[in-house]
Amino acid sequence: MPTLYAFDRASPSRFTPLTQDTTAAQTDPAPSPDGSRIAYVTDRDGNAEIYVMNADGSNPRRLTNTAAAEGSPAWTPDGSRMVYASNAADGTTATFHIWMMNADGSSPRQLTQGAHSNFQPAVSPDGGTVAFTTDRDGNYNIYLMGIDGSNQRQFTRAPAPETNSVWLADGQLAYLLQEPGRTLTSRVMRATVSTGEAVPISPQGLAVSDFDVSKAGDLMALVVTQFGRGGSVSQKLYLWALNAAGAVPTEVPPARSQDRLTSPAFRK
Numbered sequence: 001m002p003t004l005y006a007f008d009r010a011s012p013s014r015f016t017p018l019t020q021d022t023t024a025a026q027t028d029p030a031p032s033p034d035g036s037r038i039a040y041v042t043d044r045d046g047n048a049e050i051y052v053m054n055a056d057g058s059n060p061r062r063l064t065n066t067a068a069a070e071g072s073p074a075w076t077p078d079g080s081r082m083v084y085a086s087n088a089a090d091g092t093t094a095t096f097h098i099w100m101m102n103a104d105g106s107s108p109r110q111l112t113q114g115a116h117s118n119f120q121p122a123v124s125p126d127g128g129t130v131a132f133t134t135d136r137d138g139n140y141n142i143y144l145m146g147i148d149g150s151n152q153r154q155f156t157r158a159p160a161p162e163t164n165s166v167w168l169a170d171g172q173l174a175y176l177l178q179e180p181g182r183t184l185t186s187r188v189m190r191a192t193v194s195t196g197e198a199v200p201i202s203p204q205g206l207a208v209s210d211f212d213v214s215k216a217g218d219l220m221a222l223v224v225t226q227f228g229r230g231g232s233v234s235q236k237l238y239l240w241a242l243n244a245a246g247a248v249p250t251e252v253p254p255a256r257s258q259d260r261l262t263s264p265a266f267r268k
Contacts, residue, residue, distance in 0.1 A: 001025050002262070004040060004057075005255060009219065009266075012239060015255040018057035030073045030082075031055070031267040032103075038265075039063070039073040039082060050084055052103070055267065063105030071096075072120050076147070077127045079103060083111070085119035098132055098149075111149030122165040123147065129193075131155070131165035131173055142175050144193075155196065162189075164210060169217050174201065176208060184227070188220065201242060209235070214266040218242055221264035222249070237261035 002025045004018040019026045024044035031038050039052045045062070048069040053060040064070045068088035075082055080103055085096040088108075096119045101108040112118040116136035123130055127147060134143050137154065140161035145152040156162040160178040167173055172190055177198075179185045186208045191198035202208060207225040214220070220240045227233055237254075241247040254261050 002027050004029050004038070006055075006267075007252070009214075009239065012250065012252040016057075017255075018053070019060070020057070027263055028071055028073060029263060029265045030075060031265055032075050033077055033079045035267045037079075038267075039075065041071050041073070050082070050105075063101065064108070065105075069096075070099075074122050075103070076123050077125055083121040083123060083130055085121065098130065098145075100147075100149075111145065112152070118143075120164055122167050124167050125169055125171055131167065131175075133163045133165065142173070155193075156191075156198075166211065166213055168213055169215060174211070174213055176211065179204070184225075188222070202240065210263060212264045212266050213242070215268050219266070221252075221266070223262055223264065235260040235262065237264060 001022055004026045005015040006018055007015050021044055024042050026040055026042045028041040029038050036055055037052050038055055041048050042051055048071055050064045050070045050073050051060050051062050066088045068086050070084055070086045073082050073084045081100055083098055083100050086099050087096050096117045097110055097112045098118050098121045099108055099110050118132050118134045120133040121130050130145050132143055133140055140163050141154055142156040142162050142165055143152055144155045160180055162175050162177050164176040173193055174188055174190050176186045177189045184207050185205055187200045188202035188211050189198040190201045208222050209225055210223040212221045220242055222238045222240055225235050237252040238249040240249045
């Protein structure tokens with residue numbers, strides 16, 4: 001079962017387990033802006049719900065309580081609220097929408113509507129804008145909207161899928177772009193929101209499935225899928241120094257050889 005671990009970026013081989021429940025999955029970690037709490041998703045109560053715990057793994061408590069599935073929690077910069085994805089509108093379909101709630105789980109309200117899925121929300125550093133992934137135009141693109149759900153508009157327009165928004169401290173937006181003409185490789189792009197101009201910040205030819213960027217913007221974590229002979233598949237986590245000429249990626253070894261490392265999230 002997936003579980004959550006923490007490690008220091010200076011000692012990436014030393015893992016500290018944060019969750020102890022081996023009978024349920026724990027995924028989608030999202031540290032609070034001050035680093036004191038971590039929101040995450042677990043199915044310990046029978047379906048995917050959002051929980052929060054202290055940064056050391058203590059005092060886990062449930063925030064959502066619906067018959068639906070919730071996921072992808074993301075904090076507002078002041079730590080008072082979260083946005084997340086849920087199919088709670090009916091609880092019977094795979095159509096997810098973006099919701100917002102207070103950090104204690106109270107006052108949930110739906111921000112997106114319609115027949116298409118909206119998921120992977122991320123809140124801008126100034127707290128005014130939410131980036132999210134949607135297939136409402138027939139392809140996975142990044143959209144933007146106000147923190148209250150207003151002014152929803154398309155941001156990326158490539159013919160290939162664009163997903164996994166991550167805001168940078170300077171207000172730029174990073175996301176995954178599937179490489180044109182390829183189905184298995186993706187690059188992390190960094191875009192200026194005012195112009196939409198984007199440049200790649202990860203190497204070409206990697207099957208990047210997830211990533212995160214440190215709060216200082218100096219380090220990127222990449223989850224890379226590798227395909228071997230005979231159909232074997234492995235998944236590895238790398239740390240990549242940004243803005244450093246000649247930087248070499250550092251592999252983060254898993255706590256156990258059979259583990260796959262996914263869903264990286266920086267606390268700092």
